[in-house]
Amino acid sequence: MLVDGKWSNSWDPFQKSDAKGRFVRQTSTFRDWITPDGAPGPEGQRAFPAEAGRYHLYVAYICPWASRTLMARQLKGLSDVISVSVVDPRLGDNGWEFGDFPGSSGADDQIGARFLHQLYSISDPAVNGRATVPVLWDKARKTIVNNESADILRIMNSGFGDLANDVDLRPEDLVDQIDVLNDAIYEPFNNGVYKAGFAKSQEAHNEAVTTVFDTMDAMETRLSDGRDFLLGDRLTETDLRAFVTLIRFDAAYVGLFKTNRKRVEDYPFLQAYTKRVLDLPGIRSTVKIDHIKAGYYSIAALNPNGIVPNGPDLSALGL
Ligand SMILES: N[C@@H](CCC(=O)N[C@@H](CS)C(=O)NCC(=O)O)C(=O)O
Known part of the structure; x- marks a missing residue:
């Protein structure tokens, strides 16, 4: 995790837990918004204007939270407006990595990062916490706009104005x-x-x-x-x-x-x-079962030998 902007290898691979041993998820750090004209977001959030080609989405196909933003990007017709990078599915000692697992995007083409955490520390040199996906990145300012998928979903639903279609996921x-x-x-x-x-x-x-x-x-x-x-x-x-x-x-x-x-x-x-x-339409492209299996079964704390099961048979879903 990041401590004052520096990557610490001693992050807790077992995730955070409370006194009763319950898993606790951390809250997101970057919460800016995008609106058609840059006016503040729905709850007064600082916002930047929607522009085709300006924003970039970092995801891992293993991650449900990242995947829901990929789904919204498809459903809203934003695939030519917002570009995407896919990290490797296996979370290592350095967190998410840009690598060559089949179906990943390979080297980072925004800032030449090797690890996702570099995007976090460039955005805020004193950042604390985990470097999570998804990340919505502003190519113009070279900084993270938002790293909370619930927000990113709403930004895609209503923040891109005429650049998006009029499907409404939150009528x-x-x-x-x-x-x-x-x-x-x-x-x-x-x-x-x-x-x-x-x-x-x-x-x-x-x-x-x-x-x-x-x-x-x-x-x-x-x-x-x-x-x-x-x-x-x-x-x-x-x-x-x-x-x-x-x-x-x-x-x-x-x-x-x-x-x-x-x-x-x-x-x-x-x-x-x-x-x-x-x-x-478009949703199958957001689901990569090989990434999902490789990613989850690489969690050493839960699966020390890293063995990935052969099954299950998902042919009923056409997968
Ligand atoms: N609140 C975040 C949570 C995202 C999240 O937990 N992502 C996980 C993957 S599913 C992650 O990147 N974990 C890396 C880590 O914890 O170090 C959101 O919904 O966007």
Whole structure:
């Protein structure tokens, strides 16, 4: 992690945990915004103007949070407006690295960084904390705009004006429902699988696994009335949030994080929903199962010998 802008090799590979052994995720550091004309963001955030070719997104295909920003970039028609770099899927002693794993982008073409943390310390020479993906980078000012995927999703949804299409992932009339359901999914499910996997006590693991499957059961029930998406017939940011965890579940979490009471494949409505979202235009390009497996199974704290399972068979999803 970064301490006063310097990379420290002694970062805790087991992630942070609280007194009861529960996994704790750190909060994001860079929270500026992008708006069509550079006027402040929706909550008064400092903002920079939308311009084609000015912003760059750093992602890892293994990371659900990075992947949801990649999905929004596709769905909003921003793939020619915002360029992308993909880091190697394996998180090493130096954090995320620009390397030559098949499907990664190779050398960094913005500042010639070897490691992602260099982008953080160039942006803030006194930065503290982990160097996480996704990162939304401003090529003009050579600095990070934002490293919080929830913000980046909203920036892409409404910050690029005419440079983006008019798909609305956060329609005004659904905002309240979106926020309620986002909360019902984030902690118990998106983060819940990590809490299950990185738990340092049986009690913390059991607690997390229960919230994971309670949330999956609730989503299955919600979808069983035949609706296409979680909030009805319109795709919203809530679907992107659910999808990124669902698509990793059988391939990685069931094995590595031990969330093996059931697989997504065992839930008929959730499985069909996962495929429906996967089949939306552009979305398959954001899902790389080889990166997901290589990345998660390289977490030495959970898998010391680094063995990557051969399966599972994901052909029902066309993967
Ligand atoms: N709040 C961040 C969390 C992102 C995050 O935790 N990314 C993970 C990968 S999934 C990461 O980069 N971890 C590197 C590390 O912890 O050192 C967001 O949603 O954008």
